Amino acid sequence: MATAAPASTASVAQELVTLCRAGRNMDAVEQLYSPKIVSVEPMGDENMPAEMTGLEAVKGKNKWWFDNNEVHSREVNGPFVGEGQFAVQYTYDTTFKPTGQRVTMTEMALYTVKDGKVVREQFYYNVPAERP
Amino acid sequence: MATAAPASTASVAQELVTLCRAGRNMDAVEQLYSPKIVSVEPMGDENMPAEMTGLEAVKGKNKWWFDNNEVHSREVNGPFVGEGQFAVQYTYDTTFKPTGQRVTMTEMALYTVKDGKVVREQFYYNVPAERP
Numbered sequence: 001m002a003t004a005a006p007a008s009t010a011s012v013a014q015e016l017v018t019l020c021r022a023g024r025n026m027d028a029v030e031q032l033y034s035p036k037i038v039s040v041e042p043m044g045d046e047n048m049p050a051e052m053t054g055l056e057a058v059k060g061k062n063k064w065w066f067d068n069n070e071v072h073s074r075e076v077n078g079p080f081v082g083e084g085q086f087a088v089q090y091t092y093d094t095t096f097k098p099t100g101q102r103v104t105m106t107e108m109a110l111y112t113v114k115d116g117k118v119v120r121e122q123f124y125y126n127v128p129a130e131r132p
Numbered sequence: 133m134a135t136a137a138p139a140s141t142a143s144v145a146q147e148l149v150t151l152c153r154a155g156r157n158m159d160a161v162e163q164l165y166s167p168k169i170v171s172v173e174p175m176g177d178e179n180m181p182a183e184m185t186g187l188e189a190v191k192g193k194n195k196w197w198f199d200n201n202e203v204h205s206r207e208v209n210g211p212f213v214g215e216g217q218f219a220v221q222y223t224y225d226t227t228f229k230p231t232g233q234r235v236t237m238t239e240m241a242l243y244t245v246k247d248g249k250v251v252r253e254q255f256y257y258n259v260p261a262e263r264p
Binding site: 040042077078079080081082085086087089106108110122123124126 | 255
């Protein structure tokens with residue numbers, strides 16, 4: 001074959017955490033995500049639905065988040081690797097710029113890899129979404 | 133050494149998912165958890181604090197949960213294995229017996245292993261805790 005084999009789940013996982021540790025989340029999306037990426041949050045609203053599909057939508061969500069949050073510190077724990085999926089634990093200490101409210105949030109993300117690309121990301125929270 | 137080496141994170145992870153797939157969660161706690169287990173939920177109340185310590189408390193929480201929920205189906209996805217930690221995704225379709233309310237919930241658990249025993253479990257939810 002002229003083309004290289006798709007990257008393994010473990011190597012995609014390692015690349016993703018390396019980029020996210022460096023704050024390069026947008027590069028992770030651009031380099032590692034499938035054009036058909038599906039992104040699932042616990043909750044959505046009319047502007048930001050819980051489930052989004054496609055690279056442009058996910059890049060838009062990421063851009064919105066980084067434009068609106070000042071990140072004081074981040075911790076990226078993992079990856080935790082399974083068969084065709086991997087998980088990462090994130091802890092972010094941020095200030096939401098529009099309100100000035102500072103929060104520390106911990107979440108787990110579960111990623112699904114197909115043909116060397118992330119095709120699904122689903123987020124799980126330890127802090128209730130409603131809590132200030 | 134006369135005693136066996138502690139079980140690896142990967143083997144503890146595999147044993148835990150095997151028992152939980154069989155609905156033997158209490159056996160998993162008894163066989164795989166440290167006496168000093170720390171269990172962390174997103175939220176607590178005066179009866180069931182968010183953070184519990186010790187095998188008896190965690191067994192009590194599990195017993196309470198299984199006594200009060202009828203499990204229609206369960207899915208145990210994983211394990212996702214890292215260095216000294218592993219994650220598991222659970223989906224439960226349950227009816228809460230006191231109210232008759234049926235819900236499907238998805239969660240991730242992150243387990244920390246030390247000396248071959250689970251010393252910490254922390255739960256992350258995709259469904260907002262307040263949603264009916």
